[in-house]
Amino acid sequence: xxxxxxxxxxxxxxxxxxxxxxxxxxxxxxxxxxxxxxxxxxxxxxxxxxxxxxxxxxxxxxxxxxxxxxxxxxxxxxxxxxxxxxxxxxxxxxxxxxxxxxxxxxxxxxxxxxxxxxxxxxxxxxxxxxxxxxxxxxxxxxxxxxxxxxxxxxxxxxxxxxxxxxxxxxxxxxxxxxxxxxxxxxxxxxxxxxxxxxxxxxxxxxxxxxxxxxxxxxxxxxxxxxxxxxxxxxxxxxxxxxxxxxxxxxxxxxxxxxxxxxxxxxxxxxxxxxxxxxxxxxxxxxxxxxxxxxxxxxxxxxxxxxxxxxxxxxxxxxxxxxxxxxxxxxxxxxxxxxxxxxx
Ligand code: MG
Numbered sequence: 001x002x003x004x005x006x007x008x009x010x011x012x013x014x015x016x017x018x019x020x021x022x023x024x025x026x027x028x029x030x031x032x033x034x035x036x037x038x039x040x041x042x043x044x045x046x047x048x049x050x051x052x053x054x055x056x057x058x059x060x061x062x063x064x065x066x067x068x069x070x071x072x073x074x075x076x077x078x079x080x081x082x083x084x085x086x087x088x089x090x091x092x093x094x095x096x097x098x099x100x101x102x103x104x105x106x107x108x109x110x111x112x113x114x115x116x117x118x119x120x121x122x123x124x125x126x127x128x129x130x131x132x133x134x135x136x137x138x139x140x141x142x143x144x145x146x147x148x149x150x151x152x153x154x155x156x157x158x159x160x161x162x163x164x165x166x167x168x169x170x171x172x173x174x175x176x177x178x179x180x181x182x183x184x185x186x187x188x189x190x191x192x193x194x195x196x197x198x199x200x201x202x203x204x205x206x207x208x209x210x211x212x213x214x215x216x217x218x219x220x221x222x223x224x225x226x227x228x229x230x231x232x233x234x235x236x237x238x239x240x241x242x243x244x245x246x247x248x249x250x251x252x253x254x255x256x257x258x259x260x261x262x263x264x265x266x267x268x269x270x271x272x273x274x275x276x277x278x279x280x281x282x283x284x285x286x287x288x289x290x291x292x293x294x295x296x297x298x299x300x301x302x303x304x305x306x307x308x309x310x311x312x313x314x315x316x317x318x319x320x321x322x323x324x325x326x327x328x329x330x331x332x333x334x335x336x337x338x339x340x341x342x343x
Contacts, residue, residue, distance in 0.1 A: 027061055028061070029060075029061050029063070029099075030060060030061065031058040031061075032060075032306065037055060037056045037057075038053065041289070041304040042301070042302075043301060043302040044300075045302065046300040046301070049294050049300040050292060051336060052275075052292070052335045053335070053336065054333075054334045054336050057333060057334040057335075058333070059303065059304075061329050061331055062094055062099060062323075062330050062332050063092070063094050063329060063330040064328055064329040065329075066085040066088065066092065066328050066330075067086070067087040067328070068086050068181070068310070068327065068328075069083050069084070069310065069325035069327065069328065069329065069330055070085075070112050070266075070267075070310045070311050070325050071084040071113040071114040071124075071125070071325070072114070072311055072313045072315075072324075072325050073116060073122065073313055074314070074316070074319075074323065076317060076319075079095065079097055079317070081094045081096070081313075081315055081330070082114060083114070083323075083325050083330060084108060084111045084112055086111070086181045087180050088106075089107045089109075089110050090104075090106035091105040091106070091108045091124075092104055096316070096317075107128075108124075108126070109128040109129040109131075110127035110128040110175060110182045111124045111125065111126050112125045112126075112127055112155075112156070112157050112174075112175065113125040113156070113157055113158030113159050113169075113267075115161055115341075117167070117198075118163060121134050121136060123135075125155075125157055125158060127155040127176070127181055128155075128183055130146060130155055130176070130185075131144075131145060131146035131153060131156065132144045132145045132146075132156050132159060132169055144167060144196055144201070145196055148189060148194065148205075151189050152185075152189070153189065154172065154175070154176055154188070154189055154191065155172070155173045155175025155176045155182055156170065156171050157169075157170045157171065157175075157213070157215075158170050158214055158215045158311075159216075160216050161198075162198075162218060163222060164198055165198020166198045167195070168193065168194070169193070169196075169216075170192075170193050170210075170213035170215075170216060170227070171189070171191060171193070171194060172210075172213055172214060173187055174212070190208060191211065192205050193206050193207035193216070193250075194206060195248055197248065204248065206248070206250050207227065207253075209253070210229045210237075211229055211230075211234065211237050212229060212231040212233060212236065213227055213228070213229060214228040214230040214266055215227075215228040215266055215267035215268040215279070215311065217268045217269050217270050217276070218340070219270055220272055220274055223244065223245055224242050224244060225242070225243050225245050225250060226240055226241070226242050226256060226268050226270070226276055227240070227241055227242075227243070228240045228264075228265050228266060228267070228268055230266055232261055238262075238264040239255055239256075239257060239258035240256045240257045240258070240268065240276070240278065241254060242256040256297050257278070257291075257293055257297060257299070259299070262283040263280060263281055263284065263308075264281075264283075265280050265291070266278075267279045267309075267311025267312055269313055270340040271314065271337040271339060272337060272338045273337060274295040274340075275293065275294055275295065275337070276292070276295070277290055277291070278293070278312075279309040279310055279311055279324070279325075280302075280309055281310070281326075287302075288304065288306065288309060288326070289304045289309050289326075290302065290303040290309055290312055290322070291303075303333065305324060305331055308326065309326045309331075310325050311324075311325045312324045313339065314338065314341070318338065319339040319342070320335060320337065320338050320339075321334050322334075
C-alpha cells in the first residue's frame, strides 16, 4: 500500500477506533481491541515530522482499576513505574518484569504529580498536605516547601527538576477545591509557578499569570519551559505556553499550543528531538489520548486512548516507551524516540 494511502486509512481507522468511554472499564489488560499492526490508534498527521510510530507496536493497557490515575514516573534502576491514584489516597507501582501491580505508598497525602531529581530521588506534589516532598534513598520523606511568605501553598500539582537541581512546580490548588482529591480549604495564595533553588532551598515565584498552572516540562537543552494552563475548568484558558529560561527566571512568554478547548491538556513531556507530547481529554472521546507537537508548535501526531488522559512520561530501559495515565487505567506504547528527561 502506498504510504500516503496507508496514512489516510490509518487516520480514518483511528477515528473509527475511538471507543465508547462508557465501555472503557470493560476492557481487559493487554492490547486494546482491533489492534492489528500498525495500531490504528497511533495517528500520523505529518509523516515527515512524526517519525516515531513503531509499526509492530500496539497500545497496551498495563493496569486498571483506579479512580483517577495521574503523575507517572519511571524508575529505570528498579524497572518499575510509579503513579498516583489520587482519590484513593495512594500511589501505585507496576513492575516491568512481570506486570505485577501493587501499592507503592498509602496514605500518599493525595499525591498528584511526581518526578525524579538528578540523583534519582522521588519528588512529589501532595494535595492534602499542600506541599512538595522528596523521598530520600532510605525512605525518609523531606518537605521541600509547604508555604510561601508564611502562607500555605494551595495544592501543588506537577513538578519537574532541572539539571542544576532546581525544582520547578505548579500550584493551581485543585486539591483544596473539594474533599475528593484532598480536602476543602481556603486559598491563601494565588495560582503560581515556583522554583526551589537546588542549593539554597529558597523558593521564588517564576510565573503568576496563569489561571491554573498545571503540567510543565523543559526542552532537552533546558532553554525553554513549557507550562500548561488548565484554567478552562473554571472558565479560563486551555492552552500551553512556552518561556525562555534565563537562569532562575522566565522570559518571552508565548502561547505554544491552544487548540484544546472544549477539552484540555494536563501533563507534558519532551523527547530528545524537542517534540512536545501532552495529554488530552475531557471533551470529544475521539480526541482522548496524547498529542505530539513539533518544537515549532505544529501538531504532528496523536495517540488515541479509550479514556481521558491526564499525564504521561517516557520510560523503559531505553526511555522509548510512553506511559500514559488515563483516568482509571495506565497505558503504554513503544515509540521511536526517547524521553528527554533522565533518569
Ligand atoms: Mg496535572
